[in-house]
Amino acid sequence: MVRNFQKNxxxxxxxxSIEETLNLCGCKLDGLSDEDVxxxxxxxGWNELPEISAMPWWKILLKQFKSLMFIILLVAALIAFxxxxxxxTYVIIxxxxxxxxxxxxxxxxxxxTIYSLKKMVVHKARVVRNGVxxxxxxxxxxxxxxxxxxxGESIPADGRLIEAKNLQCMEASLTGESIPISKDCEAVPxxxxxxxxxxxxxxxxxxxxxxAKVVVTSIGLNTAIGEISRTLSGIxxxxxxxxxxxxxxxxxxxxxxxxxxxxxxLASYFSGDYEMDEIILVSMAALVAAxxxxxxxxxxxxxxxxxxxxxxxxxxxxDFTSVETLGAVTTIITDKTGTLTQNTLTVKKIGGLGNxxxxxxxxxxxxxGNFTKNNKIIDPNNDKILSRIxxxxxxSNNSEIKHNIQKNQxxxxxxxxxxxLLCMSRKAGLSLLEEDKNQKLDDLPFNSKHKIRATLLxxxxxxxxLIVGAPEKILQLSTQILTEKGEVKISDHDREALHxxxxxxxxxxxxxxxxxxxxxxPNTEKIDEQNLGDLVxxxxxxxIDPPRPDTRKAVENCKKAGIRVIxxxxxxxxxxIAIAKSVSIIDSAxxxxxxxxxxKQLLQMDDxxxxxxxxxxxxxxxxxxNVKLKIAERLQAMGELIAMTGDGVxxxxxxxxxxxxxxxxxxxxxxxxxxxQVVLADDNFATIVAAVEEGRxxxxxxxxxxxxxxTTNFAEITTLVTLIFLGLPMALTATQILWxxxxxxxxxxxxxxxxxxxxxxxxxxxxxKKEKILNKIVLPLILxxxxxxxxxxxxxxxxxxxxxIEKARTTVFIIMAFTQLFNLYNMRSLKKSIFNIGFFSNKYxxxxxxxxxxxxxxxxxxxxxxxxxAFQPVSxxxxxxxxxxxxxxxxxxxxxxxxxxxxxxxx
Ligand code: ADP
Ligand code: MG
Numbered sequence: 001m002v003r004n005f006q007k008n009x010x011x012x013x014x015x016x017s018i019e020e021t022l023n024l025c026g027c028k029l030d031g032l033s034d035e036d037v038x039x040x041x042x043x044x045g046w047n048e049l050p051e052i053s054a055m056p057w058w059k060i061l062l063k064q065f066k067s068l069m070f071i072i073l074l075v076a077a078l079i080a081f082x083x084x085x086x087x088x089t090y091v092i093i094x095x096x097x098x099x100x101x102x103x104x105x106x107x108x109x110x111x112x113t114i115y116s117l118k119k120m121v122v123h124k125a126r127v128v129r130n131g132v133x134x135x136x137x138x139x140x141x142x143x144x145x146x147x148x149x150x151x152g153e154s155i156p157a158d159g160r161l162i163e164a165k166n167l168q169c170m171e172a173s174l175t176g177e178s179i180p181i182s183k184d185c186e187a188v189p190x191x192x193x194x195x196x197x198x199x200x201x202x203x204x205x206x207x208x209x210x211x212a213k214v215v216v217t218s219i220g221l222n223t224a225i226g227e228i229s230r231t232l233s234g235i236x237x238x239x240x241x242x243x244x245x246x247x248x249x250x251x252x253x254x255x256x257x258x259x260x261x262x263x264x265x266l267a268s269y270f271s272g273d274y275e276m277d278e279i280i281l282v283s284m285a286a287l288v289a290a291x292x293x294x295x296x297x298x299x300x301x302x303x304x305x306x307x308x309x310x311x312x313x314x315x316x317x318x319d320f321t322s323v324e325t326l327g328a329v330t331t332i333i334t335d336k337t338g339t340l341t342q343n344t345l346t347v348k349k350i351g352g353l354g355n356x357x358x359x360x361x362x363x364x365x366x367x368x369g370n371f372t373k374n375n376k377i378i379d380p381n382n383d384k385i386l387s388r389i390x391x392x393x394x395x396s397n398n399s400e401i402k403h404n405i406q407k408n409q410x411x412x413x414x415x416x417x418x419x420x421l422l423c424m425s426r427k428a429g430l431s432l433l434e435e436d437k438n439q440k441l442d443d444l445p446f447n448s449k450h451k452i453r454a455t456l457l458x459x460x461x462x463x464x465x466l467i468v469g470a471p472e473k474i475l476q477l478s479t480q481i482l483t484e485k486g487e488v489k490i491s492d493h494d495r496e497a498l499h500x501x502x503x504x505x506x507x508x509x510x511x512x513x514x515x516x517x518x519x520x521x522p523n524t525e526k527i528d529e530q531n532l533g534d535l536v537x538x539x540x541x542x543x544i545d546p547p548r549p550d551t552r553k554a555v556e557n558c559k560k561a562g563i564r565v566i567x568x569x570x571x572x573x574x575x576x577i578a579i580a581k582s583v584s585i586i587d588s589a590x591x592x593x594x595x596x597x598x599x600k601q602l603l604q605m606d607d608x609x610x611x612x613x614x615x616x617x618x619x620x621x622x623x624x625x626n627v628k629l630k631i632a633e634r635l636q637a638m639g640e641l642i643a644m645t646g647d648g649v650x651x652x653x654x655x656x657x658x659x660x661x662x663x664x665x666x667x668x669x670x671x672x673x674x675x676x677q678v679v680l681a682d683d684n685f686a687t688i689v690a691a692v693e694e695g696r697x698x699x700x701x702x703x704x705x706x707x708x709x710x711t712t713n714f715a716e717i718t719t720l721v722t723l724i725f726l727g728l729p730m731a732l733t734a735t736q737i738l739w740x741x742x743x744x745x746x747x748x749x750x751x752x753x754x755x756x757x758x759x760x761x762x763x764x765x766x767x768x769k770k771e772k773i774l775n776k777i778v779l780p781l782i783l784x785x786x787x788x789x790x791x792x793x794x795x796x797x798x799x800x801x802x803x804x805i806e807k808a809r810t811t812v813f814i815i816m817a818f819t820q821l822f823n824l825y826n827m828r829s830l831k832k833s834i835f836n837i838g839f840f841s842n843k844y845x846x847x848x849x850x851x852x853x854x855x856x857x858x859x860x861x862x863x864x865x866x867x868x869x870a871f872q873p874v875s876x877x878x879x880x881x882x883x884x885x886x887x888x889x890x891x892x893x894x895x896x897x898x899x900x901x902x903x904x905x906x907x
Contacts, residue, residue, distance in 0.1 A: 012190050013160040013200065013217045014160065014187065014188050014190075014192060014197040014200050015187055015189060015192075016160075017187050018160075018162045018185055021162070021215060021217075022162065022215060025143070025144040025215055025217075026144065027144045027145075027146065029128075029146065029162070030128060030130065030131035030146075031127065031128035031129040031130060031131065031132075031145065031146045032129050032130075032142070032144055032145055032146075033130055034129070036142075036144065037129065037142055037145075040142035040143060044142060044143055044219060045220060046140070046219075046220060047138060047139050047141040047156065047157055047219035047220050048139050048220055049220065049221065049225070049226055050221075057108060060104055060107050060111065061100075063107070064099075064100035064103045065100060067103075070096060070100070072284055072287060072288055072291075073095065073096045073099075073284075073288060074096070075284070076280075076281060076284040076288070076734070077089050077092040077093055077096070079277060079280055079281060079284075080092060080277075080281060080734070083277035085277075085281075087735070087867075087868050088281065088733075088734060088735050090868075091735040091868060091869070092734075092735070092738065095288075095738045095739070095742055098742060098746070099742065099746065102294065102742075102746040102747075103294060106297040106298065106301055106750060107297045107300065109301060109304070110297060110300035110303070110304045111300075113304035113305075113307070113308055122137050122138075122139075123137070123138040123154055123156060123670060124136065124137055124138060125137070125138045125140075125147050125156035125157075126147060126149075126150075126153075127141065127145050127146065127147050127148075128145075128146040128147070128148065129145070129146075133148060133400075135413075138156035138157070141157050141216055141219055142219065143216050143218060144215065144216060145157075145215070145216040146213060146214070146216075147213070147214050147215075147216060148211075148212070148213055148214075149167075149201065149207050149211065149212040149213075149214060150207060150210075150211055150398070150445070151207055151208070151209050151210065151211075151445050151447075151648075151649055151669065152206070152207060152648060152649045152668075152669020152670060152671045152672065153206065153207050153669060153671075154204070154205070154206050154207075154670035154671070154674065155169070155201045155202060155203055155204065155205050155206065155207065155214075156203060157203050157216045157217075157218065157219045157223060158200065158201070158202050158203050158216070158217050158219075158222075158223040158224055159201050159214035159215055159216045159217050160199060160200055160214065160215050160217050161184070161185045161199045161200070161201065161213070162185065162214065162215055163185065163212060163213035164183050164184055164210065164211070164212045164213075165210050165211045165442055165443050166209060166442070166443070166444060166445075166527075167183040167184070167207065167209070167210035167211065167212045168180035168181060168183065168207070168208040168209045168210055169181050169183055169201055169202075169206065169207055169208060170205060170206045170207075170208045170671070171202060171205040172205075173204050173205055173225070174194070174195075174202050174204060174205055174224060174225055174228075175194065175195040177195060180208035180209070181195075183198050183199065183201065183210075183212070184198055184199065185199050186198070186199060187199060200217075202223065202224050202225060203223040203224070203225050203226070204223075204225040206649075206671045206674070207649075208671075209445060209447065209649065210445065211443060211445065245324075245772070245773055246295070246299045246702070246773065248772060249295065249299075249706055249772070249773045249774050250292065250295055250296060252772075252774050253290075253291070253292045253295065253706070253709070253710060253774070254291055254292075256290065256710065256713075256714065257287055257290030257291045257292075257713070258287070260286070260290055260714070260717040260718075260721075261283050261286050261287040261290065261717075263717075264282070264286050264717060264720055264724065265279060267721050267725055268282070268283070268730075271724055271725070271727050273727050274724075274730070278730065278734075281734035282730055282732075282733070282734050282737065284734065285734035285735070285737035285738050285741075286716075286717055286720060286737060288737075288738060288741060289713060289716060289717075289737050289738065290713045290714075290716075292706070292709045292710075292713075294709075294746060295705075295706065295709065298705055298749050298750055298753055299705070299706075301750065301753045302701045302702050302705065302753045303320060303323055303324070305701075305754060306323050306694050306695065306697060306698035306701075307320065307323050309694050309697075310323070310326075310678075310691045310694045310695075313687060313690040313691065314681040314682045314684065314687045314690070315678050315679075315680055315681070315687050315688070315690060315694075316665065316679045316680075317677070317678055318673075318676065318677055318678065319677040322660045322677035322678055323694075323695055323698055324695055324698050324699055324702075325641070325659055325695070325769065326643065326678070326691050326692050326695030327692060327694075327695030327697075327699045327766070327767070328641050328695070328699075328766050328767055328768065328769040328771075329563060329641050329642070329643045329659070329660060329692055329695070329766060330562070330564065330642075330766050331564045331565075331566060331635055331640045331641070331642050331643070332558065332563060332564070332565050332566070332642075332643045332645075332688060332689075332692075333566045333568050333628070333632060333635075333642060333643070333644040333645070334566070334567060334568070334644075334645045334685055335568065335569060335647065336568075336569035336571055336575075336576060336579055337416070337417075337511070337545060337569065337570075337571065338416065338647070338667050338683050339664065339680075339683055339684065339685045340547055340548065340551050340567065340579060340583055340585075340685050341545040341546060341547050341548060341551075341579065342545060342546055342547070342548050343416045343545065343666075343667060343683065344364055344365070344416070344546075345416045345417055345419065345420035345543045346362070346363060346364070346423070346543055346544055346545075347360050347423070347424040347541045347542070347543045348360060348510070348542055348543060348544050349510070349541065349542040350371075350386065350389060350541050350542075351501060351505075351539060351540055351541075351542070352385055352481070352482070352498075352537075352538070352539035352540070353481060353483060353494055353497060353498065356373055356374055357373075358371055358373050358378075358380075358386055359371070359372045359373070360372075360424055360427060362423075364410065365401050365409075365412050365419060365423055366409075366423075367401060367410065367427055368427065370427070371386065371427070371428065380428040381428065381429070384482075384484065385482055385483070385484070385538065385539060386428075387428075388482055388517070388539075389515050389538050389539045389541070390424065390425045390428045391425075391466075392466045392467075392516070392517055392538055393421035393424055393425050393468065393515060393541070394421070394422060394425035394426075395438065395440070395455055395457055395466055396443075396453055396454060396455035396466040396467065397418045397421055397422050397425075397455075397468075398414055398415070398418060398443065398445060398453075399412060399414025399415055399416075399418040399419040399422050400412070400413040400414055401413075401419060401422055401423060401426065415667075416667070417446075417511065417513065418446070420541075420543045421468070421513065421541065424541065438457050438458065438459050439457070440456070440457060440458075441456040441457065441458050441463070441524075441525060441526075442456040442525070442526050442527045443455050443456070443527075444527045444529065446468075446469070447648075447649075447650065448624060448625060448648055448650055449624045449625065449626075450473075451469050451473050451570060451622075452467055452468065452470065452473055452474065452477075453467070453468050453469060454466065454467045454468075454532065455467075456520070456526070456527050462519060462522070463519070463520050463521070463524055464517055464518065464519050465518050465519075465520050465532075465535075466515075466516075466517050467516045467517065467532065467535060468513060468514070468515050468516075469513065469514060470513070470514065470570075470572070470622070471498075471512045471514035471540050471572075472502065472514075473514070474514030474515065474516050474535070475498055475499070475502075475514060475537060477516065477532055477533050477534075477535045478490060478516050478534075478535040478536060478537035479533070479534050479535070480535075480536045480537065481494060481536065481537040482536055482537065482538050482539070487536050490537065498537075498540070501540065502514075502540060502572070505540070505542040506571075506572040506573070506574030506578070507577075507578060508542075508578065509544065509545075509575055509578035509579055509582065510542035510543060510544055511542070511543045511544075511545055511571055511572070511575055512541070512542050512543075513540065513541050513543070514537070514539075514540050515538045515539055515540070515541070516535035516536055516537050516538055517535065517538060518534060518535045518536055547579060547582050547583045548684060548685065548686070550684070550686040551583045551684075551685050551686060552582070552583045552584050553686070554685055554686035554688075554689040555584050557689055557762050558689055559584075560762060560763055561689075561692070561761075561762040561763065561764065561765075561766070562764065562765035562766055563689075563692065563766065564618070564640075565585050565618065566585075566614075566618050566619070566620070567579075567580050567585050567618065567619045567620065568620045568628045568631065569619075569620070569621055569622075569623060570621075570622060570623055570624070571621060572621060572622065573596050573597075573598045573619075575621075576596055576619050576621040577595050577619060580595075580618070585618050585619060586618065586619060592616075594613075594616075594617055595617070595619060596617060596618075596619035596620065596621055597613055597617050597619070597620055597621070598620070598621045598622045598623075599621075599623050599627050600622065602620070602627060610630075611634055614631050614635060615638070624650075625646075625648070625650035625651050625653070625654060626650075628644075628646075628651070628654050629654040629657060632644055632654055632657055632658055633657060636657075641659045641769050642658045642659050642660070643658060643659065643660040643662055643678075643688060643692070644657075644658035644660070644661060644662065645662045645663070645664070645680075645688070646661065646662070646663060646664075646668075646672050646675075647663065647667055647668040647669060647672050648668075648669055648671075648672060649669055649671045649672070651672050651675075652671050652672055652674075652675040653675075655672060655675040655676045656675045659769075660677055660678060661676035661678070662676055662677075662679075662680060662688055663676035663678070663679050663680070664679075664680055664683040665679045665680050665681045665682070665683060666681075666682070666683045667683055668683070678691060693757065693761055693762055694757075696757070696761040696762070696766075696767075697755070697756070697757040697761055699767060699773075700755075700757065700761060700830075701752065701753055701755050703773050703774075703830070704752055704755065704827045704828070704829075704830060705749050705752045705753055706773055706774050707774070707778045707781060707827055707830070708749055708752055708823060708827040709749055710774065710782065711781050711782045711785040711786075711823060711827075712785065712820040712823055713741075714782050714785070714786060715785040715786040715789040715790065715819070716737075716740070716816060716820075718786045718790055719731065719786075719790045719793045719794075719812075720732065720737075722790055722794070723793075723794070723797065728797075728801075729805045731793060731797055731808070731809060731812045732809055732812060732813060732816070733809065733869070733870060735868070735869055735870075736813050736869055736870075739859065739869065740813065740816055743817065743852050743855060743856070747848045747852055748820070748824050748845075748848045748849070748852060750844075750848070751824070751842070751844040751845045751847070751848035752824065752827055752828065752845070754842060754844045754845075755828055755829075755842055755845075756841075756842070758829055758832050758836075760829075777830075780896060780900075781826070781893075781896070784889075784892050784893065784896060785819070785823060785889065788888050788889055789815070789889075792815045792819065792885050792886065792888065793812045793815050793816065795885075796808070796811040796812055796815055796882065796885075797811070797812050799811075806870050806871065806872045807872040807874075810871045810872045810874060811874065811878070811882060814856070814874070814879065814882045814883070814886075815882055815886055817852070818882065818883050818886030818887075819886045819888075819889045821849050821852055821853070821886075822886055822889040822890045823889050823893070824845055824848070824849065825839070825845070825890055825893070826889065826890060826893035826894075828842060828845065830897075831900070831901065832897070833894055833897055833898070834890065834893075834894065835894075859871070860873070860874065861873065
């Protein structure tokens with residue numbers, strides 16, 4: 001049976017009829033059996049394309065030796081060698097190697113994290129096997145599989161249509177064609193080009209609308225897109241925004257480094273007190289110390305740690321630019337249904353004209369519950385109106401409720417609104433059999449522009465159209481209404497009564513749906529979208545969808561963080577207001593005249609009024625994706641940085657347009673996920689806020705780490721230059737400088753990258769997106785460090801000089817090493833006191849400091865290293881005194897934060 005198209009393109013499925021195609025594949029409509037799948041898998045492998053793979057470790061290793069730093073150090077080693085400083089040469093070579101190893105490990109780690117996150121968004125396919133429909137990872141498809149496609153899904157493999165209803169596909173990624181292509185099952189001539197093979201669908205493209213059943217003809221590299229990807233050699237990686245920012249930062253720091261080295265060089269040269277080779281070696285060492293060689297890797301790690309923390313909090317990052325952009329977001333435009341609410345919609349009320357409504361009991365997707373009217377349980381099948389409503393709800397519906405036996409719970413496949421309607425029908429015991437004698441001829445899925453869905457149904461005798469959607473819309477399309485007495489014309493009075501009912505149900509935060517039907521001409525074969533009028537109104541249903549428990553807190557956090565939350569929903573304005581109030585998007589104390597606006601009201605405004613409205617109103621209802629996009633664009637023009645959620649096909653443009661597009665992982669469509677930068681694994685609004693928090697921490701950590709490097713390097717150089725100006729012997733040798741740098745830059749800065757934030761990042765206004773990482777707020781810190789390091793060094797230098805220059809250097813070395821280590825504590829937060837955040841709340845910092853101290857003690861006290869670095873022993877007491885002196889860094893850092901905090905409060 002394994003004859004199929006995968007290996008034999010000449011068979012041209014597009015030129016064959018459906019039967020011929022199925023025959024050739026040897027498959028039936030109820031799909032492959034498990035044995036078939038196994039056999040086919042062995043033959044054809046997995047349905048996957050080669051991915052951009054992680055950079056191999058040896059390339060990362062080689063990269064370490066291609067840097068400027070490496071060349072400088074090599075030159076320094078050569079100079080030392082020819083000037084006869086053998087030990088210096090060895091130390092420099094050791095530094096080169098250790099440096100490369102640290103860089104290698106850091107980069108490897110960042111690379112691996114980023115790569116593993118990239119693989120977290122898995123595409124799924126709905127496959128029919130052994131007569132059962134279920135979801136599998138797209139990778140598991142084999143040629144011959146029958147798959148089902150619906151609006152918004154990405155197409156997992158190439159295939160030949162065997163059933164299609166209003167199918168339209170977006171094939172831009174394959175053909176460049178930007179408008180959706182209509183598809184049908186008719187065979188086309190063999191020579192038809194790919195773009196015109198209307199009976200085929202292609203891997204990597206999307207379903208724009210409609211429904212289809214497809215037999216898979218080719219998978220993996222044999223697909224049309226696979227052929228293309230084969231011809232493209234490696235895929236280029238793009239630079240992210242953050243990388244650009246960090247490049248600016250690196251350039252700033254290189255300039256600082258070069259300027260200070262030049263001043264060091266000139267000062268020592270013109271003082272005339274030093275040998276040329278000493279001058280060159282020390283200058284080079286200083287240059288090496290000042291250039292932040294580890295910075296790019298460190299920042300990559302900051303980013304990687306940030307995205308991993310976001311992933312842990314359910315926000316999966318698809319595009320790494322957005323990690324940091326998230327932190328700068330000023331406005332979040334969010335959906336209501338499913339994001340702010342739980343998405344477990346449950347029909348509670350059913351009604352029509354008249355006062356006595358029906359009530360439905362039961363919770364969740366489980367199809368058990370009773371129908372009551374006037375507090376009496378009734379059999380819905382004996383009630384003319386109710387049974388009609390239930391039938392429409394069950395049939396004009398594309399969702400499925402399944403009983404998961406393992407978990408013993410009911411699960412929904414499909415749209416929750418339709419799920420709620422289906423669940424209601426199941427409670428009425430509407431048998432599957434009943435549905436079977438009906439035949440769905442055509443189905444128009446719900447779309448958020450028209451806000452209705454429709455099904456053309458052939459019953460044995462008659463054909464009818466069943467329509468479900470936003471109630472005003474349904475009412476507007478209806479001319480008659482179903483009553484106890486049969487179908488009657490709707491009077492104006494009835495219309496008003498129904499309107500009032502819709503309004504009042506929505507005020508109770510209910511999502512209201514209208515249902516209608518009409519008989520159509522027996523030779524109708526398709527739904528005519530233009531001709532949906534003249535309906536018979538059957539009734540309305542009201543479903544509840546409670547807010548998620550953590551939404552309110554998250555919205556409040558946003559407000560504190562200076563982030564505006566806007567609700568943009570397609571739902572009724574009253575429902576929108578009710579939910580907005582309950583999650584505090586609208587303040588309960590807010591008594592402004594306009595709490596919310598509907599699209600209709602927005603469209604009546606001129607541009608000025610529109611701008612004014614979106615500045616002040618936070619809830620927009622009955623919105624279509626176009627206007628949602630316009631709101632985002634206008635807010636961006638006012639300088640807002642926007643994160644926007646979306647789930648449907650029509651949301652894709654808005655998601656692309658937003659600064660950060662956020663798609664839903666559970667309910668969202670593949671189209672939306674593909675257009676977004678962030679995917680919420682739990683569809684939860686609170687997760688967006690968590691991601692914003694992590695984004696801010698990323699920025700703060702990047703800033704703190706670079707401030708740390710700048711302040712210590714700068715203070716070090718200043719100390720050296722000052723001593724040179726005084727015409728005294730250099731305070732440190734070249735090897736000592738290199739070693740000092742290795743320890744601070746190599747071990748300590750990476751521990752700063754792991755800082756977790758101190759619950760204060762959401763208490764401030766968002767930083768400007770354009771703000772540089774290194775800016776002038778670092779100046780006071782540089783000043784403090786420089787003054788302390790220089791004065792302490794001078795003091796110990798002069799104190800110990802009588803005991804010989806080597807002793808003096810040893811003590812200066814200890815001072816410098818420990819001031820830098822202590823500065824780590826300062827940099828853990830630029831605002832909060834270390835006593836407040838706790839000395840032990842970041843274990844990596846303490847480990848780094850412990851290791852550094854150990855290394856310092858070893859190289860000073862172990863005779864072998866002592867000789868290499870030309871140190872002199874210091875006594876325990878001397879050591880303690882020196883460390884205590886160095887701790888001045890912390891005390892002054894604390895004082896600085898205290899004063900700054902007071903000043904900020906005073907303002
Ligand atoms: P949102 O998801 O923001 O609530 P939608 O645009 O999805 O908004 O829905 C707008 C209105 O359309 C809803 O208030 C409801 O009345 C109706 N509606 C939503 N989904 C469906 C559906 N699947 N079938 C029929 N009507 C629907
Ligand atoms: Mg919706």
